[in-house]
Amino acid sequence: MTREDKALSPFNEHIAALRSILSDEGVQVGADAAAYEEGARFDRGVAAFVLRPTSTAEVSAAVSYCVRNEIPIVPQAGNTGVVSGSTPDASGTQAVLSLDRLSRNLRLDIDNRSVRADAGILLSDLNAALEPDGLFFPIDLGANPRLGGMLSTNAGGARFLRYGDVRRNVLGITVVLADPEGSIVTLGSSLRKNNTGVDWKQLFIGTSGAFGIITECVLNAERIPRQNAAALLVPSTPSAILPLLREIEGRVGEYLSTFEAMSGNAIRLTLQSIPRLKNPFVGGQVPNYVLLVELTRTWEPRDGEQSLDKVLETALAEIWDTQPDLLADALFGPSQQLWMLRHSIPEGLKQSGRLVSCDLAFQRGDVMKFCDTVTTELPIRFPGVIMCDFGHVGDGGVHLSLVAPHGSEAALNPDLEGNLRSWIYEKAVNDFGGSYSGEHGIGRKNQAYYDKFTPERLKSWARAMKAVTSPSELGVPRLG
Structure with missing residues (x-):
C-alpha cells in the first residue's frame, strides 16, 4: 500500500471516528505518521494511521474501537528496539498505537522508594525527576526508551x-486488553x-505487548x-575473562555493579x-578483549x-600476585569517560557497514566458549564479515x-x-x-525462531493466555 492509496483508503471513516475520541492531534496519518513507521535499525512499514x-x-x-472494527494494533513506546517489534508491516492495514503522549503523570513515594509513572515517560525524564531526591531507576541502557x-x-x-532486570524492579502495572471493551x-x-x-503482572512483562x-x-x-571507581582491564586471554570475574566478585562483593566485555x-x-x-590504549594498540569494571557505593x-x-x-593487585x-x-x-567508549559501540558499528545484531544469553561460563567457536567458523562460512562482540558478560549476555x-x-548479499x-541462533540454542x-x-x-525453538506445549499455553487476555490482533510477536 502506498501513501497515495491512502487518500482512497477505507480507513478514512475510522480515522474520523478515532479523532472524535482522541482529538485531531491524537490521530496521525500521511507524512505525520512517517516517524512512527521506521525503527531504530531502519526497519520500515506503512501504518494505516497512528x-x-x-x-x-x-x-x-x-483499543476498543479498533478491536470492534477488526483493525490490528502495533503498540509502540520509544521505538528504540532492534527486532522490528514496534513498527508496522508493509500492508498498510495496522494501526500504530504510540505512547509518546502518555507521559503526564509521575508521582514519587519517597518513603516506599517507589514511583508511579505513565508508560510513555522516557527513561531520561524519569531519572531527571528522581534525581533531586537522590534516586534513580536502575536500568542502564545506551538508548533512551x-x-x-x-x-x-x-x-x-x-x-x-x-540491580537485575526490569522484571525485578516492577511492583505494579495497569494494562489495557485487546478485547471489545478495551478492558x-x-x-x-x-x-x-x-x-x-499468582503474580499476574509478570504475564505482561517481557512478552512484547x-x-x-x-x-x-x-x-x-x-x-x-x-x-564509583572504574577501570579497563585487559585479560591475558579470552579464557581468562570468567576466572577474572570470579576473582573480582570474591574481592569486592556487592560493590561490583558492572562487568562488561568489548572485543x-x-x-x-x-x-x-x-x-x-x-x-x-598505549600507542593506540587496541587489545583483543577489554573489560569495563565498575564499583559503586550509594x-x-x-x-x-x-x-x-x-x-x-587493591583487588587487582591481589589478583596479579x-x-x-x-x-x-x-x-x-573517570567512570564517565570509560563508559563513553562502551556506550558508543552500537552507534559506531551501525556506521561501519551492514550490521546484523544478535542479542544472545548463555550460562556465564559458556559466553567466551561460544564467541571462540564463532570466531573460528565465521571466516569460513561468511567471508568478509567482521565479528564484533560486546556486552554483559557478568550476567551471561x-x-x-x-x-x-x-x-x-x-x-x-540480500540473504x-x-x-x-539462522546459523548463529542454531549454534547458540542447540549447541550451547x-x-x-x-x-x-x-x-x-x-x-x-520463536516458532522453531519454543516447545509446542508452551506455545499452546501462550495461545490460551492470549485468548483470555487480548483475543484480538495485538503486537508484532505471535507467542502462540
Missing part, C-alpha cells in the same frame, strides 16, 4: 549484575510483598551511587567511526574509609554484532542477515543451550 492517546482511558477507548517498552521487553542493561486491568500495587496468589498494552507502572527506585574489533570500528572518541565518602579507587586497585596469568593490564580513569563493511560482497541469524533473545524480545526479526 494513535497517540494521552491517558489510560483514551488507550482503552481507542519509554517505560512501557522497557517493561514489555523486560530490558536488562549494563548494571544487571547489581483496563490493574495488577500489583505499591506493595513490595504480597504473596496472595502480545497480551496487553501497559499504560502505567509502579517501579522500584534505588539510591543514586555517590562513589578489539568492536572497539577499533567504533574508534574509526566516531573520531571524537579518545583511544585510551553513600558519600566517609573520613577514614578506603576509597573505591583503592578498593579496586595470586593469579598472574589472568590479567595483562589495567587502565584507570553478549551482543554479537556482525558487520559487513560498506561496499563489500557480503554487504550486497546475508537471514543466513547469519543459550537464548537467541537475551533482552530485546521477539519482534518480526525473531518470530521464525
Whole structure:
C-alpha cells in the first residue's frame, strides 16, 4: 500500500471516528505518521494511521474501537528496539498505537522508594525527576526508551549484575486488553510483598505487548551511587575473562555493579567511526578483549574509609600476585569517560557497514566458549564479515554484532542477515543451550525462531493466555 492509496483508503471513516475520541492531534496519518513507521535499525512499514492517546482511558477507548472494527494494533513506546517489534508491516492495514503522549503523570513515594509513572515517560525524564531526591531507576541502557517498552521487553542493561532486570524492579502495572471493551486491568500495587496468589503482572512483562498494552507502572527506585571507581582491564586471554570475574566478585562483593566485555574489533570500528572518541590504549594498540569494571557505593565518602579507587586497585593487585596469568593490564580513569567508549559501540558499528545484531544469553561460563567457536567458523562460512562482540558478560549476555563493511560482497548479499541469524541462533540454542533473545524480545526479526525453538506445549499455553487476555490482533510477536 502506498501513501497515495491512502487518500482512497477505507480507513478514512475510522480515522474520523478515532479523532472524535482522541482529538485531531491524537490521530496521525500521511507524512505525520512517517516517524512512527521506521525503527531504530531502519526497519520500515506503512501504518494505516497512528494513535497517540494521552491517558489510560483514551488507550482503552481507542483499543476498543479498533478491536470492534477488526483493525490490528502495533503498540509502540520509544521505538528504540532492534527486532522490528514496534513498527508496522508493509500492508498498510495496522494501526500504530504510540505512547509518546502518555507521559503526564509521575508521582514519587519517597518513603516506599517507589514511583508511579505513565508508560510513555522516557527513561531520561524519569531519572531527571528522581534525581533531586537522590534516586534513580536502575536500568542502564545506551538508548533512551519509554517505560512501557522497557517493561514489555523486560530490558536488562549494563548494571544487571547489581540491580537485575526490569522484571525485578516492577511492583505494579495497569494494562489495557485487546478485547471489545478495551478492558483496563490493574495488577500489583505499591506493595513490595504480597504473596496472595499468582503474580499476574509478570504475564505482561517481557512478552512484547502480545497480551496487553501497559499504560502505567509502579517501579522500584534505588539510591543514586555517590562513589564509583572504574577501570579497563585487559585479560591475558579470552579464557581468562570468567576466572577474572570470579576473582573480582570474591574481592569486592556487592560493590561490583558492572562487568562488561568489548572485543578489539568492536572497539577499533567504533574508534574509526566516531573520531571524537579518545583511544585510551598505549600507542593506540587496541587489545583483543577489554573489560569495563565498575564499583559503586550509594553513600558519600566517609573520613577514614578506603576509597573505591583503592578498593579496586587493591583487588587487582591481589589478583596479579595470586593469579598472574589472568590479567595483562589495567587502565584507570573517570567512570564517565570509560563508559563513553562502551556506550558508543552500537552507534559506531551501525556506521561501519551492514550490521546484523544478535542479542544472545548463555550460562556465564559458556559466553567466551561460544564467541571462540564463532570466531573460528565465521571466516569460513561468511567471508568478509567482521565479528564484533560486546556486552554483559557478568550476567551471561553478549551482543554479537556482525558487520559487513560498506561496499563489500557480503554487504550486497540480500540473504546475508537471514543466513547469519539462522546459523548463529542454531549454534547458540542447540549447541550451547543459550537464548537467541537475551533482552530485546521477539519482534518480526525473531518470530521464525520463536516458532522453531519454543516447545509446542508452551506455545499452546501462550495461545490460551492470549485468548483470555487480548483475543484480538495485538503486537508484532505471535507467542502462540
